[in-house]
Amino acid sequence: MITFWYKRNNENSKLPKNRGGKTMERKTVVVLDFGSQYTQLILRRVRELGFYAELLPYDEPWENVQKLSPSAFILSGGPASVYDENSPKIPSYVFESNLPVLGICYGLQALVHQLGGRVEKSPHREFGPAQLEVVKHIGIFEGVPNKFTVWMSHSDRVEILPDGFEVIARSENSPYAAIRSLDNKYYGVQFHPEVVHTQHGKDILRNFLTVVAKLSPNWLMKNLAEELINELRKKIDGKVILGLSGGVDSSVVAMLLHKAVPDKLIPIFVDTGLLRKNEGQEVVKQFENLGIKIYCVDASDRFFKALEGIEDPEEKRKIIGHTFIDVFYEEAMKLKQQHGDIQYLAQGTLYPDVIESKVAERKAGAKIKTHHNVGGLPEKLPFKIIEPLRYLFKDEVRALGKELGLPESIIYRHPFPGPGLAVRIIGAVTREAVSILQEADAIFIEELKKWDLYNKVWQAFAVLLPVKTVGVMGDYRTYENVIALRAVTSEDGMTADWAKLPHEFLNHVAKRIVNEVRGVNRVVYDITSKPPATIEWE
Numbered sequence: 001m002i003t004f005w006y007k008r009n010n011e012n013s014k015l016p017k018n019r020g021g022k023t024m025e026r027k028t029v030v031v032l033d034f035g036s037q038y039t040q041l042i043l044r045r046v047r048e049l050g051f052y053a054e055l056l057p058y059d060e061p062w063e064n065v066q067k068l069s070p071s072a073f074i075l076s077g078g079p080a081s082v083y084d085e086n087s088p089k090i091p092s093y094v095f096e097s098n099l100p101v102l103g104i105c106y107g108l109q110a111l112v113h114q115l116g117g118r119v120e121k122s123p124h125r126e127f128g129p130a131q132l133e134v135v136k137h138i139g140i141f142e143g144v145p146n147k148f149t150v151w152m153s154h155s156d157r158v159e160i161l162p163d164g165f166e167v168i169a170r171s172e173n174s175p176y177a178a179i180r181s182l183d184n185k186y187y188g189v190q191f192h193p194e195v196v197h198t199q200h201g202k203d204i205l206r207n208f209l210t211v212v213a214k215l216s217p218n219w220l221m222k223n224l225a226e227e228l229i230n231e232l233r234k235k236i237d238g239k240v241i242l243g244l245s246g247g248v249d250s251s252v253v254a255m256l257l258h259k260a261v262p263d264k265l266i267p268i269f270v271d272t273g274l275l276r277k278n279e280g281q282e283v284v285k286q287f288e289n290l291g292i293k294i295y296c297v298d299a300s301d302r303f304f305k306a307l308e309g310i311e312d313p314e315e316k317r318k319i320i321g322h323t324f325i326d327v328f329y330e331e332a333m334k335l336k337q338q339h340g341d342i343q344y345l346a347q348g349t350l351y352p353d354v355i356e357s358k359v360a361e362r363k364a365g366a367k368i369k370t371h372h373n374v375g376g377l378p379e380k381l382p383f384k385i386i387e388p389l390r391y392l393f394k395d396e397v398r399a400l401g402k403e404l405g406l407p408e409s410i411i412y413r414h415p416f417p418g419p420g421l422a423v424r425i426i427g428a429v430t431r432e433a434v435s436i437l438q439e440a441d442a443i444f445i446e447e448l449k450k451w452d453l454y455n456k457v458w459q460a461f462a463v464l465l466p467v468k469t470v471g472v473m474g475d476y477r478t479y480e481n482v483i484a485l486r487a488v489t490s491e492d493g494m495t496a497d498w499a500k501l502p503h504e505f506l507n508h509v510a511k512r513i514v515n516e517v518r519g520v521n522r523v524v525y526d527i528t529s530k531p532p533a534t535i536e537w538e
Contacts (some may be wrong), residue, residue, distance in 0.1 A: 011268030027071035028219060029209065034078030034088045037494070040206075042074055042104065043193040044393050044492060050204050050217030054389065062093040072100045072213040075107025077192065081121075081156050082106075082113040090114055100213040101186050101206075102140070105154055108179070108188030115162035115186075122157040122173060129197060132177055132456040135167040139180055140187050140207045148199040150177075150191035157190065187212060187308075196491060221396070225256075225403040228388050232260035238343030240386060241332055243266045243324065244294060245285030246404075247276075247416050249348030249389060250399050253406040256388055258292050258510070259345060266295060266339060266451040267470050270327055272320070273300025274420030274434060285441075286410060295335070299327045307422060307429045316429070320419040329382060345383035349390050350397065393492045414459045415493065423538040427466035432519075435465045439517045440483045447509050448487075457499045458488035462513075463526075463537050471521030473514075480521040483513055488535055496530040 029046050029405050033039045033055055046053040054068055058075075073094050074229060080087045091109050094101060103111040109119045132150045134141050148172070158176035161167070165186070169178035178252035184451050187208060191200035208286075210216045244250050244267040257265045267287070280296065297424045307325050310316055332342045389397055394415065402412040415424050421441075425433045441462040448454040463484040471478040485506070510523035526533075 011370060016279050026052050026069065027214075027215065028068040029072050029074065029215070031055045031074045031076060032058045032064055032094070032107075033089070034058050034076045034110070035080065036077035036105065038192055038194055039076040040393070041492070041494065042076055043391075044396070045194045045205050045328055045413070046203060046209065047219050048076070048394070049202065049209060050211055050219050052219045053152045058088045059091060062091070065093065070097065070099060071215055072207075072209065073102070073112065074099070075103040076107030077099065077107060077153065080106060080486060082109050083120050099187070100208070102186035102208045102212075103186070104194070105190060105192060107200045108190055109154075109156055109158065111186060111188050112158050112162055112165075112176075112179070115165075117158060117162040117165070118160035120158050120159045121517050122155055127153055130171045130173070130177075130191065131192060132169050132171050132191065134169045135176075137165070138168060139184060139212050140167060141178070141203045142207050144200045144203055149197070150193070150199070150201075151195045151197040152191050154190060155199060160189075162407055165369045184212065195495070217326040220493060221399045221403055225400055228400075229260045232256060232386070232388065236261050236264060236344060236386070238341055239264050239266060239339050240344035240346050241328060241335075241342055241383070242346040243348075244283065244287070245348075245416065245418075246279065246286065246410070247348070248394070248397055248401060248411055248413055249350060250412045251287075251406060253348045253388060254287070254345050254403065255401070255406055258290075261406065264459075265292075266335060266342065267292060269294045270324065271296065271298045271300055272324070272420055273431070274302045274303060274320075274422045274429070275277070276416070276421070276445075277438040282370075286407070292405075297327060299323075302327065302429060304403055304429070311427050313423055316422050316538070317419050320422060324418075332383075332472065343384060344386050346388075349387045350394060352390060395492060406434065409442070410457055414454075414457075414461070417536055423536055425464045426460060426537060433464055435479060436517060436519050437462060437483075440464075440513045441514050443516065444485055444509055447505065447512070451502075451505050453501065453505065456489075457487045457495065457501075458490035458496060458497050459535055460499070462486070467520045473521065478521045481519050482518075482522045482524060483520050484526050484537070485509065486526040486535070486537070488530070490530075490535075493535065494530075496535050498527045498529055501525075 008356045017536045029051050031039065031042050031053055039055065043053050043055050056065065075090060078088060099113065112118050114205045128151070129149050131147055133147050134144060144269060157174050161176060161179060164182050165181060167176050167177050168180050174190045178188065190282055192198055193204040195201065204219060240261065242250065242254055242265065244254050248478060254267050269280065269283055282296050284296060303320065303323055306319050307316060310319060338341060343505060392400070398411050419435055421437050422429045425437060444460060444462050445454070465482040465484055467482055468479050469482055487499035487501055488496040489499050506525055513520055513523050
């Protein structure tokens, strides 16, 4: 199944019935996670190519893997060395399955190490672009050029191949940058074909799936929408509340639930006081037009009181997460008298949230930050958690939204953090600070839309900095706040580049903010990419 609940559902995956009426079992490309920050991109690329895939921990028991009807294995990269104590190992069932295997970075090294080859510390680490020279245009390299740029990220390298293997590509610092077994069952690459920086990366993955594994495409967004609706309808036997923010994630969840169990859905819009300007009114109006009635709660006083004097970003996120759940619980108890028993809490958690929060299922991963939807929940909840988008990426969610009939104004709305403007105010959160930021942010977004730039960037927003600077306005000296503008381009939010917005545009926006937003006398533009920075400042 593709729906993911608080505990994984490991039932067999099924495709819709074919023309003959027979239900076909879905074959799954199983991606084993060894902890790389790029792991989720492997899954995304495979699904973009039209193949059903699931991500599992490297030590997932065979009985769970078997239920997915695996058709091939892809071994991800990871931060470990094969010689580290307790380093992740490829499970024996991978070798015993007789299925095609592609090892990427650490996956390659583990493959070589466990099959009798040798991996050692590289004399020259490779981080970033490298020139790959293809030695044999076979298997994964069918139809690709002799030389092209790939993305490296490793400190170890292969020094001796296992018996029965040959080199098929090399780079300046990696003599065995790509290898294969002579029986054509095992392939390994030292670089990352899943990242956009690798030229022909999709071609390499497609070749593995079609040429090596001989698979046929079996993944369509239309099928996904039908499966999600059917499974939600089947699983939900009580009332479900949903934290509806108006962003694309929670909006898609709302539409899924509305189509699956319209009489059981209670969307709750919580005004935390940390939202964008006029956001509450806009969300209510949008969903009334879709036939979905929203229960609105003004909890702004409560959130501001809980955040009083708190400056640490992790503490902010946790406080907001716990307060949000508390508000839900209290409102649910009030609504119980009107709507009967409420058993479920739905969330718009996405894959990047899971990856960056290092939840229990990513044993080999490294935590980046706590996410509102993932890390802020108390251990004991009075609700069962429903997260139908938990293993989808933002672009997949948008495609799903189109299938469900959501308007483009919602589908292409920029991502907005669960904790709201609290993590765009560096330092203590006050009503005055929120008001200043709301006004500056509204001007930035308004002008992006006027200049036809809004849909050309992944995300754009303003940040209120915890510093004041001297300025001159008219004949008077000022000592006021600084606003930072942030705009990035990205495919999925996991990596991002700063948007090269026109200087004339930035100049115009800065003038408007300084002239129209009281308390601001300076505007700066963030030109840092991710990595090394994150998209949000906190």
